[in-house]
Amino acid sequence: MAVGSRSANTVRLLVYTKAIKHTIIFMITVQKRPKIKRWRLRIDSSAAVTLTVPLRTSQSTIESILRKHGSWIAQHIARRQADEEKAAEIYADHAPLIPLLGDWIEPPKELHSFYRREARSYFLAECAAIAAKIGVSFAKVRIGDPRSRYGSCSSKGTLSFSFRVIKAPRFVAHYIAAHECSHLKFMHHRAEFWECVRLIAPEYKAAEAWLKQNGNFLRFDQCTRSI
Numbered sequence: 001m002a003v004g005s006r007s008a009n010t011v012r013l014l015v016y017t018k019a020i021k022h023t024i025i026f027m028i029t030v031q032k033r034p035k036i037k038r039w040r041l042r043i044d045s046s047a048a049v050t051l052t053v054p055l056r057t058s059q060s061t062i063e064s065i066l067r068k069h070g071s072w073i074a075q076h077i078a079r080r081q082a083d084e085e086k087a088a089e090i091y092a093d094h095a096p097l098i099p100l101l102g103d104w105i106e107p108p109k110e111l112h113s114f115y116r117r118e119a120r121s122y123f124l125a126e127c128a129a130i131a132a133k134i135g136v137s138f139a140k141v142r143i144g145d146p147r148s149r150y151g152s153c154s155s156k157g158t159l160s161f162s163f164r165v166i167k168a169p170r171f172v173a174h175y176i177a178a179h180e181c182s183h184l185k186f187m188h189h190r191a192e193f194w195e196c197v198r199l200i201a202p203e204y205k206a207a208e209a210w211l212k213q214n215g216n217f218l219r220f221d222q223c224t225r226s227i
């Protein structure tokens with residue numbers, strides 16, 4: 001591994017790890033902050049790496065942190081690249097179509113606003129039906145793009161969903177709606193909560209398994225890279 005400083009707060013780090021058997025070159029942004037006591041290393045969803053350190057941290061300390069954690073960063077990025085390649089393969093198999101509730105359809109002009117509209121009308125109808133079935137009511141349905149969750153339920157009765165769920169098969173989207181609606185009744189994950197989920201979505205275990213195996217796919221849109 002080589003570490004070289006190129007500008008005031010950006011370090012270029014070249015990493016070779018045996019674990020992944022190839023060399024990855026990536027940029028790390030190093031931020032010096034006066035108010036923090038300990039360094040923090042963060043990789044965001046677009047694989048940008050940021051190291052935040054206390055203001056007076058020396059260059060040699062920064063380099064030693066990066067040297068020590070270089071292979072962890074490389075593995076994380078390699079995993080993301082593998083996810084991206086897997087998604088690209090799935091898209092390539094269906095090109096130029098896009099996924100919607102288990103079907104592959106002609107892509108609209110505005111992909112994200114299309115998915116958001118579809119997600120809104122799907123979850124509104126789905127949650128209304130489920131809420132009526134289990135005898136609860138909700139305040140509103142919100143559609144967003146949270147980084148690490150598919151849905152949530154607030155104590156005020158707002159059901160929030162990632163628009164990306166609409167790209168999954170119908171039984172998976174149904175399970176996400178069932179899960180959040182069940183929280184209107186049970187604000188925990190104990191047995192009675194899961195019993196409620198099971199009554200609404202008997203395939204909930206298969207849906208969880210699908211998400212575990214394919215959830216990363218939902219993060220990627222039509223892949224343009226060649227594979």
Ligand SMILES: [Zn+2]
Pocket residue numbers: 179183189
């Ligand atoms: Zn939950």
